């Protein structure tokens with residue numbers, strides 16, 4: 001402990017509470033060395049003057065306490081002022097008056113971007129702290145182990161040769177001398193394997209679980225999302241209800257489908273989401289769903305862009321057939337392969353099919369970016385992805401990257417194809433991904449449009465699970481609505 005300063009040494013004396021033990025302390029700064037501080041307990045300070053009476057001591061203590069409490073209050077007040085000053089410097093008050101809705105939206109976006117940046121910094125700092133804490137814990141553990149090794153029981157040193165020791169162990173018969181060194185193995189000191197620090201974003205192979213998504217680095221889930229993308233399978237269509245393959249036949253929403261779409265819009269509104277652009281297929285059920293969602297959200301003005309490339313998978317000759325009947329005739333396994341496999345294409349549609357003319361004579365298919373003759377006659381999920389990807393890359397991605405929030409109102413399989421691409425789902429695992437009607441799927445993506453979190457199906461989770469099961473069961477012999 002530092003020497004007790006004399007009266008001449010002292011330039012400043014303060015009393016304060018010690019936060020660690022709650023005792024009253026005295027802080028004295030030395031004259032010669034302004035950087036040095038000495039702290040003495042009040043007890044010991046007072047003990048140095050034994051002549052002091054009890055009442056005087058009490059009086060002093062009370063005075064010191066009063067002074068300390070005033071100082072504390074002042075310090076608290078000062079901290080408050082400092083905090084407010086720093087906040088007003090770093091976070092200037094928002095000037096909202098006179099701003100148009102568009103300006104407000106831009107401001108909101110800017111603020112969100114700032115929050116994202118701060119969160120990323122916070123995340124970085126937190127992970128650094130966690131890493132350092134782990135290192136400290138490891139080092140403490142090593143120290144503990146070393147200390148343990150130091151406390152070996154004191155052994156008596158005995159000078160005995162190896163031969164003498166063998167003799168003692170094996171008895172007097174032992175005569176040979178043994179070269180112990182010859183039997184010693186050379187053990188290389190194992191180099192401590194250093195954990196490789198890589199950019200987790202590049203670690204696609206390490207992505208994990210979640211319905212077949214490849215393993216994802218756990219930290220990735222804590223990364224802040226840069227973009228939000230919403231995928232939506234339209235509300236129930238008339239043929240969904242009848243359990244018929246609808247595909248490119250332009251069925252409208254069922255009554256229930258209308259309600260599903262409206263409820264979806266209400267939910268998104270409740271949760272405060274706003275869209276800047278909506279993309280749909282050129283099939284009425286996805287367009288109708290987009291309208292109903294926007295209407296329920298009060299965002300009817302949001303631009304809607306349509307493309308055949310977002311259309312449902314072309315189910316070829318299966319179009320209009322009942323799934324349960326198909327399961328009865330061809331087996332549930334076969335129906336599952338047709339419905340959910342990645343690269344199995346169902347038999348193609350031809351002119352003899354009852355819906356061929358209705359599909360291919362429809363004017364909408366002469367507006368596509370490929371000649372009518374080149375439009376598919378049946379598609380596997382892979383083929384859906386092949387025709388969807390150019391549109392995604394060339395049209396939708398730039399919109400998302402410009403900072404706009406996008407809703408894609410599409411179909412079961414066009415959404416599955418996109419999910420496979422975005423979440424890097426394997427060909428075998430995509431079989432297990434099923435989307436219910438009218439349930440928005442929220443994807444949070446990083447700057448390269450890779451998911452940073454598991455996809456979220458928004459809404460009542462029990463209902464969603466039941467709806468998924470219902471869709472899966474459509475391909476079973478005993479499905480409802482045969």
Ligand SMILES: O=C(O)[C@@H](COP(=O)(O)O)OP(=O)(O)O
Nearest residue numbers: 244245246247312339411412413
């Ligand atoms: O074509 C259809 O009937 C369904 C998908 O059928 P499954 O792949 O579920 O058999 O597409 P959607 O209702 O999403 O437009």
